[in-house]
Amino acid sequence: MAEYLPSNVLNDRDRPRVLLVATPAAEESTFAWLSARCGTYRRVNALLEVDPSEWDVLVTDQAYTTIRTTDWGLDASLWDRVPDHLFIFRTFRPGNGQAGSRFFEFNIEDGMADSSRALRRVDSVPGHQLRRIQALPEAIQDLVKSTLVPSAEARLRQFGIQVDGEQLAPAVLNFRPFLAGPGDIYLAGSYERPGGAAVWLLPDDAKSLENWFDIALVEWHLKDRRRFPSVQTWQSNPDWDTRKERLAREQLEKLDAEQAEALSRYEAQRSVAATALEAEHAIASSGPKHLLNGQDDELQDAARIALEQLGFKVEDMDLVWDPRERREDFRIRDTDAPGWVAIADVTGVSKGAPGSKLATILGYIMKYLVADKREREREREREPSMWVIVNQLFHRDPLTRGDLYRADDIQTLVTHNGIALDTSALYVLSQSIEPGSTRASECRAWLRSARGQITVADAYTWMGSHP
Missing domain, CATH: 3.40.91.30 (Restriction Endonuclease)
Known part of the structure; x- marks a missing residue:
C-alpha cells in the first residue's frame, strides 16, 4: 500500500484562508469588508461545517470557547477549544449574562476548565474614564484614539475584558490590552495562543473594524509569513533588502515569470489538445467504436x-x-x-x-x-x-x-x-x-x-x- 500514500495537495488555496463564523446578516453589515482582504474566504454557521486545519484565521462575533458547570459544581469544557493554529479576530458586545458565554478564554487543568484563571467579558460597568496603555505600536495607538475612545464616550455603561487570576498561561500568553476603562476592565486587547497564533478582541461598536483587522494582519504576517504571505510591512519592503536579498529576490521573480509564461503556454497547448481529443471522440463514437x-x-x-x-x-x-x-x-x-x-x-x-x-x-x-x-x-x-x-x-x-x-x-x-x-x-x-x-x-x-x-x-x- 506504500505506493498509494497521499502526496502533494492538488487544490491548494490562496492564503490567508479566512473563515467567518457569523450570521448572513452580520456578514452583510459588520463584516462586509472582510472577503476583499482574504486569499480564500468562506462564511459558515459553525466550525463543525469545515475542517479547521484547512484554515488560517477565524473571524467571529460569537463565543469561540465556553464553559459550563457540572452536577458536582466543577467547570468543564462544553466543546473542544478552537485549534491552537488558528488566528482569531473576535468582536463582542454586551451579553445576556449566561455564564458559559462570558468567557473569551480560560485555563484548563487536568481536563477541567479553571474559571478562576480566565479572560472574562464584563458588562454594565459605570464610568467613562479611559486610560492609555504604554508601549503599544503607533498604529494601534492611533486606532485607539480614533475608534475606541469615541465609542466608549458614547456608551451609557462600559463593557469589556477582565483578567481573572494572575496566571493565565498556558491558554493565554502575553495578554496585551489596548485601552483601560473603569472598574479594572479593558475595552480591547490581544493575546497569544499556545500554538503560536494570536487572538484580537474588539468591541463591535468600534468604528473601522477593517482597519483593526489590517493591523492584525501585519502583526500576524511577522509571526507566520507562510499563512500571511502577501502582507506588506516596512520589515518586508524590498526597498530595505540587502544586496544579497535583492539578488535572491530577482532570481525568485525571474523563476516566477518563467513559470507563468510556461503555464500560459501549457494552457494554450492543452486547450488545443483537449479540443482535438473531443473531435476524435466524436469521430470514434460515430465510426470505429x-x-x-x-x-x-x-x-x-x-x-x-x-x-x-x-x-x-x-x-x-x-x-x-x-x-x-x-x-x-x-x-x-x-x-x-x-x-x-x-x-x-x-x-x-x-x-x-x-x-x-x-x-x-x-x-x-x-x-x-x-x-x-x-x-x-x-x-x-x-x-x-x-x-x-x-x-x-x-x-x-x-x-x-x-x-x-x-x-x-x-x-x-x-x-x-x-x-x-x-x-x-x-x-x-x-x-x-x-x-x-x-x-x-x-x-x-x-x-x-x-x-x-x-x-x-x-x-x-x-x-x-x-x-
Whole structure:
C-alpha cells in the first residue's frame, strides 16, 4: 500500500484562508469588508461545517470557547477549544449574562476548565474614564484614539475584558490590552495562543473594524509569513533588502515569470489538445467504436472498414443482392492468398450470439457453391471459409463478454472452416496494427487459418506474441 500514500495537495488555496463564523446578516453589515482582504474566504454557521486545519484565521462575533458547570459544581469544557493554529479576530458586545458565554478564554487543568484563571467579558460597568496603555505600536495607538475612545464616550455603561487570576498561561500568553476603562476592565486587547497564533478582541461598536483587522494582519504576517504571505510591512519592503536579498529576490521573480509564461503556454497547448481529443471522440463514437456497441448498418460499416484497414479486400454484398433477397453481408478476400474467400455475415445482439446464425450462413455458402459456381471457377476460389462477425452483449465491458458460442456451435465452425470473430477483437486488431505493415499481413494469415472463435482475449494474446 506504500505506493498509494497521499502526496502533494492538488487544490491548494490562496492564503490567508479566512473563515467567518457569523450570521448572513452580520456578514452583510459588520463584516462586509472582510472577503476583499482574504486569499480564500468562506462564511459558515459553525466550525463543525469545515475542517479547521484547512484554515488560517477565524473571524467571529460569537463565543469561540465556553464553559459550563457540572452536577458536582466543577467547570468543564462544553466543546473542544478552537485549534491552537488558528488566528482569531473576535468582536463582542454586551451579553445576556449566561455564564458559559462570558468567557473569551480560560485555563484548563487536568481536563477541567479553571474559571478562576480566565479572560472574562464584563458588562454594565459605570464610568467613562479611559486610560492609555504604554508601549503599544503607533498604529494601534492611533486606532485607539480614533475608534475606541469615541465609542466608549458614547456608551451609557462600559463593557469589556477582565483578567481573572494572575496566571493565565498556558491558554493565554502575553495578554496585551489596548485601552483601560473603569472598574479594572479593558475595552480591547490581544493575546497569544499556545500554538503560536494570536487572538484580537474588539468591541463591535468600534468604528473601522477593517482597519483593526489590517493591523492584525501585519502583526500576524511577522509571526507566520507562510499563512500571511502577501502582507506588506516596512520589515518586508524590498526597498530595505540587502544586496544579497535583492539578488535572491530577482532570481525568485525571474523563476516566477518563467513559470507563468510556461503555464500560459501549457494552457494554450492543452486547450488545443483537449479540443482535438473531443473531435476524435466524436469521430470514434460515430465510426470505429460501433464495433464495441453498434448494430445493423453502423456495425456492418465499421466492420468493413476495420477489415480493410487490416488489408482484406471486402466486397459489400448488400450492394449486389436484391434488397428483397439479401444473403451474406461480405465476401472477404486477401491478395496474399489467391483463391481464398470467406462468406461473412455481421450481427449485433444485446444477448449472446444466436446459434441460428450459423445455419443461416451455411445456407449462404450452399448458394455460393451452387449458384455462383461459374464465378468461383473463374476466380479459382476454393471452398469458402465461414465467418460470423459478432458484437454480442454490447452493453457490457468488452473484456467481460466471454465466449461467443457454446462448444457444439464452435465445433460446427471448425467443421466448415469457419470462425466466429468478436467485433471487440476486430476493433483491437484494427486499432493496434499499422495498415500495410508486415504485422498486418501476419494478422490476416492468422485470421485465415484460424478455426473456432476469436475473442478479444485471443486478439491480445496474438499481439503479445507478434510485437
